[in-house]
Amino acid sequence: MSATTGRSRKAHSTPVGLSLLAALGLALVALPLLGLALRTPWSRLGQTLSSESALTALRLSLVVSIAAAAIGLVVGFPLAWMLARSRFRGRALVRGLVVLPLVMPPVAGGVALLTAFGRSGILGRPLHEAFSVQITFTTWAAILASTFVSFPFVVLALEAGIRSIDERLEQAAATMGASRWYVIRRVTLPLLGPQIAAGVVLAWARALGEFGATITFAGNLQGRTQTLPLAVFQQLQTDPEGAIALSLLLIAVALSVIVALRARFLPAS
């Protein structure tokens, strides 16, 4: 090996310290997955995953997480737009509130949801007294819990996206007579495609894994509020192998969607 090639190789190779830390980081993620794969009861995997309780939980998880991501987009875009474009008093406070579910323990989020939408909550009590409507213990409660913990991802991704849009494009459309709604629908939203995809996928993935707020606020009932993470947790009490199989299913669903969408919307540089 000559001196020159040695130097050029050095310039391109990663420093040893960095490699070690990267290996630590990778091992942190890879070892638990490896452990799960090694402990998986492969011989009875098909039987466990095709059981009625597993399929019910999978179906419910898909419904809840997709609904949460969709609602997150519908309420998240207006919030992101306001945070990025409007000047109003208390904007910092609003932004802080919006990201709070990200740092709040999900169980605390579930308790907070109870105090608002529970049968004796701020909004829940009048709803229950006037219309006999109860949100807790319904699939709506599971969707609400998942939306609560996941929609900050949509807001953060879209706010950054809206800020990066060249405002002159929107101004040009406006000077040609387009209404503000028309500009948002035909200029702003189409330009935000990648950020919408990124925000919605992140929110969906967070909603898919949601556990604490759901079990606290929505309860745990097969077919109604028992999503896959709750099914994993309950299975762990009586059948650890079954719980591992269900965990694998959850990971497979999340991974396949993220990989598929990454290829479609977020091409790697």
Place this chain on the structure above:
Amino acid sequence: MRRLLVFAVGCVLLTSACSAAGGDAETNKLTVFAAASLTAAFTQIGADFEAANPGVSVTFNFGPAGGLAAQIESEGTADVFAPASLSWMDEVANKVGVHDRTDFARNTLTIITPPDDPAGIGSIADLARPGIQLVLAAPGVPVGDYAREALRKAGIERAALANVVSNEHADPGVVAKVAAGEADAGIVFASDIAPAAARAVRAVPIPHAMNVIAVYTIAVVEGSAHQPLAEEFLRYVIGPEGQAALGRYGFLPPP
């Protein structure tokens, strides 16, 4: 090749660092795995035991028996095991091994409702009324299995189970959902509402003939690194101080 080597070294360092931190040789730190329903009573007993034995510290892991048994089997970190179910003690006795096994308390079931009793629950039969929102612990959790047994004895298993709106993973979840007024009724151990939660919920007794008596058993886990201390704690629990504390928290004396 070199990068691969560095990666391999990193992995080895990681695993050896973990095993170095794992061996806890301190002899005065006791770890007790106990039923969720024992939370209040054992926290009190643990504090009393620490006060009586200066320098000793007792750490508790409260949870449903099945989850605790799985952790004991895979991690082996428990010195003492005290489940609310004899079958889970059998499981740990067979797979890991225990000694000094002793029954130390009994518990009965009670119905709980929110303090204002929105559904008008007067007896166990009311749990079968259509539209009642009933919360139980999940099947496989001792108090959940006992509750289903009581409903079966009362002859209302089918109708009452159709009213279940949530299967909680342990007793505190049932008490919390009922105390918050979300559910109309729940079934828990008498000890789950005494004395701390007694004001947060209203109790409706279950007649003796339909009730289930849960027997609590305690043992030293084989392979515990703190055998003498573990045996001492066990003797404290079955001794007069431990029994008095258990009585204050709603438990019955052992059979």
